[in-house]
Amino acid sequence: MTESVEETAGPAGTPGPGSEPAPAPEGSYPAARLRLLQDDTAAGPDRRAALARLTDDWLAGLLNRHATAAGLAGTALVAVGGYGRGELSPRSDLDLLLLHDGRADAGALAALADHLWYPVWDLGLDLDHSVRTPAEARKAARDDLKVQLGLLDARHLAGDPELTAALRSTAYADWRESAPKRLPELHDLCQERAERHGELQFLLEPDLKEARGGLRDATALRAVAASWLADAPRGGLEAARTRLLDTRDALHLTTGRATDRLSLQEHPQVAEALGMLDADALLRQTYESARTISYAADVTWREVRRVLRARSVKPVLRGLLPGRDAGKAERTPLAEGVVELDGEAVLARTARPERDPVLVLRAAAAAAQAGVPLATHSIRRCAEAAATRPLPVPWPAEAREELVTLLGAGTYTVPVWEALEAEGLITRLLPDWERVRCRPQRNPVHTWTVDRHLIETAVRASALTRRVHRPDLLLVAALLHDIGKGWPGDHSVAGETIARDVAARLGFGARDTAVIATLVRHHLLLIETATRRDLDDPATVGAVAEAVGGVGTLELLHALTEADALATGPAAWSAWRGGLVADLVKRVAARLAGEPEEEVRPADEPTAEQQRLAAEARRTTGPVLALHTRAETPTEPEDGAGAEESARRPVGVELLIAVPEQSGVLPAAAGVLALHRLTVRAADLLVLDQGGESPVLLLSWRVAAEYGSLPDADRLRVDLVRALDGSLDIPARLAEREAAYARRARAAIAPPPRVSAVTGSSRTATVIEVRAQDAHGLLHRIGRALETAGVAVRSAHISTLGANAVDAFYVTDPDGAPLADTAAHELAAAVESALG
Structure with missing residues (x-):
């Protein structure tokens, strides 16, 4: 672009510096201009260039005729701004500079200017004009950024071409010299506009x-x-x-x-x-x-x-980057194959997107979570790789989780998503997106186009993830709820069909796919019923209950309704509407409460391997570990020497731990995993005390390395032993790591954690449910809070859905009995305070 700005004067055929157009009769210009604008065969760049040439000839004729008549030399007529670029729309104004060398008589110069400006005004055209020497033009440019920008497009029309050439040369030299100071000013002008x-x-x-x-x-x-x-x-x-x-x-x-x-x-x-x-x-x-x-x-x-x-220049560039300022040019790991460098998320040197089709989603999720842009060159590398090796269908679990993490990053989701879309990756990942991309919404209530509204709904939904058991289903339904607007007919009906296809493509199971489809089909049900129907009529509540089908889906639909309305615009949601919807949800939930609900249950019976590990733990009176890598095979067989290397990386590792029952096992084990940079995707804890033998705690984890290679099982066991005997201070080590990585702390604004006691869910224990943002050491902090409270964890069920942790802990008092309701709620408050 640099060369095109300086070396060319405008579209093809537009006169450049030094040209001398033939003068046109003054009276012929209006008629010729009208004929050109009425010519249906001339349009677009050709017509703009032709109109510029026609205007050039007319103005050049005016200058040449009147300057010659007055005996004036050392003058030049210069087009600047849009006219300088040769881009004249039918009613564009004319930006003109009468340049002179300073030797002309002031009165004669003023008369010449009148002969130029008045014919323009007589035609009803807007005119921005000035009369200056080159030195005065440079001074005006130094004082006014808009003047300086206009001179960058200066184009000679008539008169002394050397005057114009010298002005253009000095204008570019001045601009390049002053750019480090003036570019921040230009950016501020763009922001204010x-x-x-x-x-x-x-x-x-x-x-x-x-x-x-x-x-x-x-x-x-x-x-x-x-x-x-x-x-x-x-x-x-x-x-x-x-x-x-x-x-x-x-x-x-x-x-x-x-x-x-x-x-x-x-x-x-x-x-x-x-x-x-x-x-x-x-x-x-x-x-x-x-x-x-x-x-x-x-x-x-x-x-x-x-x-x-x-360049060590420190301008104030308001709003150039979202999130924190990017300071040091050092590589900080963000995820496997992704690092932060100079304020951007970039692919690591060893990353191979052509062998890792999930990498683009992992990089996008990591960038959004860190609150930094995803580098353009990294996106383009991933786009090139995706063209030859797309994600398999259905998606692997890791890809689905990374998409949910990206959608759950809040406001930082938007710039990362826009960057992926600009490089064509969104429609490659989700082909149905093409029909809603840039699609206008003519209802003035809507602030955004359809595609941006879907992303804004996901942003709003990310703040409501603590209200639902399945934040992943909420976020995906938010992304898809208006996907049917690209098709004729009722967009909710069309959207249900599309949502089923997309959910299956993403790898959701049949049950989850059905829930997503129901949410899309009925995303307007609650708001329309609450505001247009009689809620005291049992038939109204019954119809909603029948459409929703279950309390879990109702919970998700309530959150989706609020997120959708908030993302629509300020007129779509209010306290009054929110109250009506909440009242309806309460009535429907009561109606559905009579149906058998799925209960959160302790883990299934131990497997043969778990029993073997438990026996070994009893024999050795210490922890026993077993690691099982779960890798996915390539989507299609590959021949040649690179086949093994091209297989996708493991999507997770199953880690089994058996420990003779003692206090502190859960926080110790969770802390050791955090120290080794292992992300817990799912986990179960079970106390095995069958046959009168000494109890053993069985922990079954599905973990993944945040980045780098997997740790050695023996090293994990050694650290776990040290953590249990107190020689490894896990809280201190985690605090040191947090301080060391403080500059790359997540920038994504997450909703606060929510901890609740689900009373009545079990006859033998009290269920404590935790919903929080996944983070290093989260499970360790939860475990410590439960240990501090003096309760026993009889079983636990850990789920990480994208960036959201949804955990349930079955706890008892020291005597093995469920907690009283008051004690249960106090425990929930204590755990929530520990996570705050």
């Missing part, structure tokens, strides 16, 4: 020029490129800018006004003028163009910040 005019890609009546992602931003990217400090991603950028210019041309012609706002009443006419199917097709193309420019701007400004930081 975005705050005033909004984001073009989401507005029903966007300003094609001023809104974020509009023509002004495209021009700013040209200026950044001209500074030689950074450059925008070029893929599709020029085509996007051209489409916005074409739309503005059609808008000018249909309205007869110099306007950049694409008002609702003009949509059909503009669409027809552009030969499009309908107004929705127009908006969708406009949004796609704006999204391309916005993404290019995000990447470019991030690069500007990196370059300026590397």
Whole structure:
């Protein structure tokens, strides 16, 4: 882009510096201009260039004639700004600079300016004009950033070409010299303009020029490129800018006004003028163009910040990066094959996306959780690999978990998702996404396009994950609830079918797939019933209960309803609506309470291997461990020397631990796993005391290495022994690690943990349920809190769903009896306080 800004003056055929167009008769310009604008065969860049040439000839004729008549030399007429680029829309204003060498008589110079400006005004065209010497132009540029930007597009029209050439040369030299200080100012201007005019890609009546992602931003990217400090991603950028210019041309012609706002009443006419199917097709193309420019701007400004930081310049670049400031250029591991480098998540040197199709989702989830952007070059490497080796269908468990983690990262999900979408990865992963991408919603209640609304719903749902037993189903249903809007008919009905297909593609089982499909089918049921039906009518409650089918699905639907409304816009949710929905949910839950509910139960009977380990633990009076790697085979056989190396990495390891019953086993074992950077995906704890033998605690874990290789089983056993005898201070070691990695603490804003006592769920124990953000040492802290409270853990069921931990602990008092209700609630409060 750098060369195109400086070396070319505009579209093909537009006069460049030094050219001398033939003068045109003054009276012929209006008629020729009208004929050109009425010519249906000329449109787009060709018409803009032709209009610029026609205007060039007319203005050059004015200058040559009147300067010669006045005997003036040392003058030049220069086009700047959009006219300088040769991009004249039908009602564009003209940006002109009358340049002079300072030797002309002031009165004669003023008369010459009048001969130039008044004919323009007489035609009803807007004019931005100035009369300056080169030195005055440079001073004005130093004082006003907008003037400096306009000079970057300076183009000679008539007069002394050396004056124009010298001005262009000094303008570029001044810009490159001052860019480290002026680029932050330019970025602030872009930010302020975005705050005033909004984001073009989401507005029903966007300003094609001023809104974020509009023509002004495209021009700013040209200026950044001209500074030689950074450059925008070029893929599709020029085509996007051209489409916005074409739309503005059609808008000018249909309205007869110099306007950049694409008002609702003009949509059909503009669409027809552009030969499009309908107004929705127009908006969708406009949004796609704006999204391309916005993404290019995000990447470019991030690069500007990196370059300026590397040059030890410390500008204030407001809003360039979400989350914390990226400081040191060091590699910090984020996940397997993913590191943080210079404020971005990038692929590790050893990462091989062509051999690891889950890597793109792992990298995206890690970036969102850390609150840093996903580097563009890393995304493109993954996109190239995905073209030859896509994810298998159905997805492996790890891919599904990483998607849920990405969706649950809150606001940081949005920029990472947008980056994946800009490089074409979302539609490759989820083909049904194409139909909702950039799809407008003409209901003014909606703030976003359909696709962005789906992501915003997931963001809102991530804050409600503590209210549900299955946060993974909530987040996926949030992503898919309006997926049917890309098809004709009732979008809820169409969406149910699509959701079933997508859920199966993601690898969900039949039961979970049915729940997701039900949530999508009935995502409007609660809000519509609560606000439009008589809740005192038993038939109303019965109909909802029949549609929902179970308390677990009702719980999820309640959270989805709130997330959907909050993501729609400020007018879609209120305390009144929330109260009505909550009342309906309470009534339906009471109706469903009579049905047999699935009870959280202790673990199944021990397997033969667990019994063998228990016997060995009794014999040795110490912990016994067994590791079993669970790897997936490649999606298709591969021949040759690289076949073994190309197999996907293990998705998890089954770790079995048997320990003679004693206090502190759960927090000790969980702490050892955390120290060895093992992430617990699922776990069960069972006390085996059959046949009158001494009790043994059996812990069955499904773990995965956060990054790097798996630890040695003997090392795990040694550390567990030390943890149990007190020679390994796990809390202190975990605190040291937390301090060492404080700079890469998760930036994702998670809802606070929720711990509750589920009374009446078991006749032999009290169930303590924990819902929290998964984190290093979480299970260790829970175990310590339970040990401190003096209760015995008889069994436990640990589940990690994306970034959410949903754990249930069956506890008793020291005598083996369930806790009293008051004691159970006090215990839940104590555990929650320990996690806060």
